[in-house]
Amino acid sequence: MTKTSSKARRVTAAAAGLALALSLGACASSGDATPAAAEQVKDLKVGATPTLSGLGLRIAISQGNFTSDGLKVTPVVNKSANDAVPQLLSGELQVAQMDTITFMQARSQGLPVKIIAVNGEQSTNGENGAMSAAGVVTKADSAISSPTGLVGQKVGVPAIKTQTWMNIRAFVDAAGGDSSKIEFVEVPSAQTIDLVMQGTVVASTPAEPLMSSSIAAGKVKLVHNTDAPGNKGVPSSVYVATEEFIAKNPNTVKNFADSVYAAAKEVNGNRELASKVAQSELKYTPEQLNNAFFQTFGAAAATPAQIDKISDLAVKYGILTDKPKAEDLLADLK
The missing domain is CATH 3.40.190.10 (Periplasmic binding protein-like II)
Structure with a gap:
């Protein structure tokens, strides 16, 4: 369960x-x-x-x-x-x-x-590179640079079948990927950055201001915000x-x-x-x-x-x- x-x-x-x-x-x-x-x-x-x-x-x-x-x-x-x-x-x-x-x-x-x-x-239409209230991040030196790169990877989310989970699936599919092949893992919000740095998950979804401060510190990079395409x-x-x-x-x-x-x-x-x-x-x-x-x-x-x-x-x-x-x-x- x-x-x-x-x-x-x-x-x-x-x-x-x-x-x-x-x-x-x-x-x-x-x-x-x-x-x-x-x-x-x-x-x-x-x-x-x-x-x-x-x-x-x-x-x-x-x-x-x-x-x-x-x-x-x-x-x-x-x-x-x-x-x-x-x-x-x-x-x-x-x-x-x-x-x-x-x-x-x-x-x-x-x-x-x-x-x-x-x-x-929702603050954006899900444009690539746009910051929002939350986003998918990965290690700064990761080869993942676009939504389709999340396919087949372990991605940390607050919970399955939530708005964040749904929006990630929507923007990955819109980019031409198959979001059903992402392995979603539920992780505590306070550990989203730590678990990426440890390699427990390849990507995760920190909220603000943890996301922006971690990006500024060079720990992680933004793959995509967690906004659904066209839903600004x-x-x-x-x-x-x-x-x-x-x-x-x-x-x-x-x-x-x-x-x-x-x-x-x-x-x-x-x-x-x-x-x-x-x-x-x-x-x-x-x-x-x-x-x-x-x-x-x-x-x-x-x-x-x-x-x-x-x-x-x-x-x-x-x-x-x-x-x-x-x-x-x-x-x-x-």
């Missing part, structure tokens, strides 16, 4: 009873009117990553965006995106950040969660809440989305602000951020067409059995 499948089983088992309880509660209160704005939850615990991909939330907090919208937001470190789903269902978290594929897997299991806002966007602007990670929470707190959810989108508009392209908040809120050092790539954060709601691009790939590579209707995944915040 793969690490990913075991995680999926844990999510399903932990969430099944909670989902039932939620559905029963929803049935009992289905006739209730939506609470007035003053009665809606304003104090939110938000599961988020402590890495640069969680910078958008910290920008919104540090710039006072949530406060101006009457919200108090406390970030809670996600152990993993899979663990965040049961916490949402139990009420330990009101909102959680997760990669879009993990969210889609949760929905495919029948769990009552929806996207309320975009967090990170699609949501790589999203903020998710339960259907029950969304229904009972529509104003709160809309204000949360408006706040993170306002923060995205402030930080996108503003390297000085991104670096300042990454140091103060995420505790990175200036040295770690010298060469860092700061990803693009979503400044508007995801469209069904963008969701379709991800789900098409997820079905193609066997992550999802059936393509979901995009509109069913998106909360209506009008």
